[in-house]
Amino acid sequence: MSSNQLPAELQDLVVTGKLADNERIKGQSQQLRGTIASDLTDPVSGGFTSDNFQLIRFHGMYQQDDRDIRAERAEQKLEPLHTVMLRARLPGGVITPKQWLAIDDFAKHSSHAGSIRLTTRQTFQFHGVLKRDIKTMHQMLNRIGIDSIATAGDVNRNVLCTSNPEQSELHSQAYEWAKKISEHLLPHTRAYAEIWLDGEKIESTESDRATTAEASGAEVEPILGQTYLPRKFKTTVVVPPHNDVDLHANDLNFVAIAGSGEQAGQLVGFNVLVGGGLAMTHGDQATYPRTADNLGFVPLKHTLAVAAAVVSTQRDLGNRVNRKNAKTKYTIDRIGLAVFKQEVERRAEVTFAAAAPFELTHRGDAFGWTAGIDGKHNLTLFIENGRVFDFVDKPLKTGMAAIAQIHKGEFRLTANQNLIVAGVAERDKAVIEQLARQHGLINDSHSNQRKSAMACVSLPTCPLAMAEAERVLPSYVDRLEALLAKHQVPEEAIIFRITGCPNGCGRAMLAEVGLVGKGPGKYNLHLGGNHNGSRIPKLYRGNLDEQALFAELDSLIGRWVAERQPEERFGDFVVRVGIIAAVVVPKDDFYAA
Known part of the structure; x- marks a missing residue:
């Protein structure tokens, strides 16, 4: 060098x-x-x-x-x-x-x-x-x-x-x-x-x-x-x-x-x-x-x-x-x-060549079983908020320990706070799935929307937190699921993220709907990120409490369902119809009126 x-x-x-x-x-x-x-x-x-x-x-x-x-x-x-x-x-x-x-x-x-x-x-x-x-x-x-x-x-x-x-x-x-x-x-x-x-x-x-x-x-x-x-x-x-x-x-x-x-x-x-x-x-x-x-x-x-x-x-x-x-x-x-x-x-001591073409089309984790080139299988488990704990109705931590006692492969943690049981032989699939279901690590009732949501830890331990994130995410997703059902699109999913302060740990600034903590119970609502994670969402409304926040989302989701083009994602819709301007050059566009 x-x-x-x-x-x-x-x-x-x-x-x-x-x-x-x-x-x-x-x-x-x-x-x-x-x-x-x-x-x-x-x-x-x-x-x-x-x-x-x-x-x-x-x-x-x-x-x-x-x-x-x-x-x-x-x-x-x-x-x-x-x-x-x-x-x-x-x-x-x-x-x-x-x-x-x-x-x-x-x-x-x-x-x-x-x-x-x-x-x-x-x-x-x-x-x-x-x-x-x-x-x-x-x-x-x-x-x-x-x-x-x-x-x-x-x-x-x-x-x-x-x-x-x-x-x-x-x-x-x-x-x-x-x-x-x-x-x-x-x-x-x-x-x-x-x-x-x-x-x-x-x-x-x-x-x-x-x-x-x-x-x-x-x-x-x-x-x-x-x-x-x-x-x-x-x-x-x-x-x-x-x-x-x-x-x-x-x-x-x-x-x-x-x-x-x-x-x-x-x-x-x-x-x-x-x-x-x-x-x-x-x-x-x-x-x-x-x-x-x-x-x-x-x-x-x-x-x-x-x-x-x-x-x-x-x-x-x-x-x-x-x-x-x-x-x-x-x-x-x-x-x-x-x-x-x-x-x-x-x-x-290099000269960069022209960038090779590539395309990003997926951002979430592929839940359930997938097959590897080694003839073994991988099971991706949804861990809400990434918190592995023995909750009253789902002893996740005990379940993971039970799987670890018998698993012969590896675990792989994902950047979306989920967990993959990797390298499972065909003969071991049934017992590992049984343990996962028994301990709440597999729950078929989890919606696509719940699997597309994420939050940082925030309160009570993060010294920078201005508002709740992890502790309110489950109930906020409940409300978002209810809105999707109300507008007759319960299988849809909006990339939804909450961070308790503007420091970015929950990656809300790459979401279709991003909430950024502003104060106790108050959030800035950002809209317009896209599905593959290459566009920054822009501030739509500031300092909203829960009631005002979901009233805004109710109206916006209603418009999306009524006016969208075939297969159009929520983040692309709000930009296309002018609800929010696209952030193309963040330095110039993020705060522009």
Whole structure:
């Protein structure tokens, strides 16, 4: 790879001014160590102090508290009930039954939530872990071959990959690249092993990074840099025509391209798309969601070099002064796509070829049984809100443990918060389906609409939440189902998503109907996303309560049913008839009247 030194002609594109305080925190952190180890032994507080509150994110954790009881504890002169949420690193979402049983056991005994949460980042989260149990949690994960390195913070996070990699050889090859990209972009610091594993080796790749650091006499971060990235960074590997990972929500995307002739069905390279992202800030029109741009095609041999070049270009040109404008999408809009592309080519020592043609036609998960090329079968289970828990009427967590006890294949988590029991032999299908039905993991009454809805966690634990999301999604879907039935289209489905704040975790800014929390019980209603996830929805009405929200949807769905063209989706209809303007160039169109 060529030098990462920024050329003189690009020096003027660096944002100058007083750096955001996060830059100080990273710079003084001793490569992400801070004083986390000391905080762990402090019996006075259940939380982490000052800079460590931010630094634990680089280790895959967020400090949270139960906001439902915050006021009560304050009245009792107690600090908030501090716990952490941990997000595991699981490239492509693949996990073994043995690993599942270990995380199931930990959630049962060491998490006050008692649940496993499947996330839109194609991995699992523990919620409600007390400080006394954090080190035990990391050591348990290490024993089963999992870690949480770089699943949060200003680094490249868990790499997503289109689900069901055994459906074709192309899928399988793409999944292997997702793992390689994840490893290539990890931090080199030994802080994670030192703090949580008492210095134990994690795996051979981690050992190799340590050896490099020892040889140089210091820990060096050749890709991420000594102060890491200006902001979080997200990467996907996509296998068309499926867009189940919502590529336009991510900074960097590798779209798998199959060969022809003798290479038919084989992965030959990737189209590289950059600059997607969904987060924004209420009232700040300098922030906005954005779809990704296609830089062009590269053959497989250049994949890791291009990944590193995109990351390092964002590292050096991203905004370190204003974190609200620090993501890759803003860097590209500020300096121009052509300049960004040229710098990536220089660093990776490649020239992008013209983008290979591809089409995205599907976004949801394929529920039920599918057959793989290996002669085995895959069962996709719908997990509402991604919450694996023993509810009163559906003991999902017990059911998954029962399946894990006998399953000989793998589990695959999807970016839509669902779960695939993968690699099932023909002779084992019946017993696995019986267990799934017995525990409520298969429910034939779930509507297409329910399977097309998604929400972030939000209240009571997320400190950024302004409104409910996960806890209201089931009842909101009930109301939406009732509207579809009222207008005599009960089998239809609208891509419907709720996020408790404008930070984008529920991917509402790629929905046909997206609700963004504005305050307690109030949401902004966005319309006009499309079925394949390539168009941003636009604000239609702001600050609506539940009654006003569903009154608007009642009217809109009535018009859609009465006036739509054959097979026309709801999001396309509201744009075609002028109910909402299409967002073509988000920077210009998202807030335009």
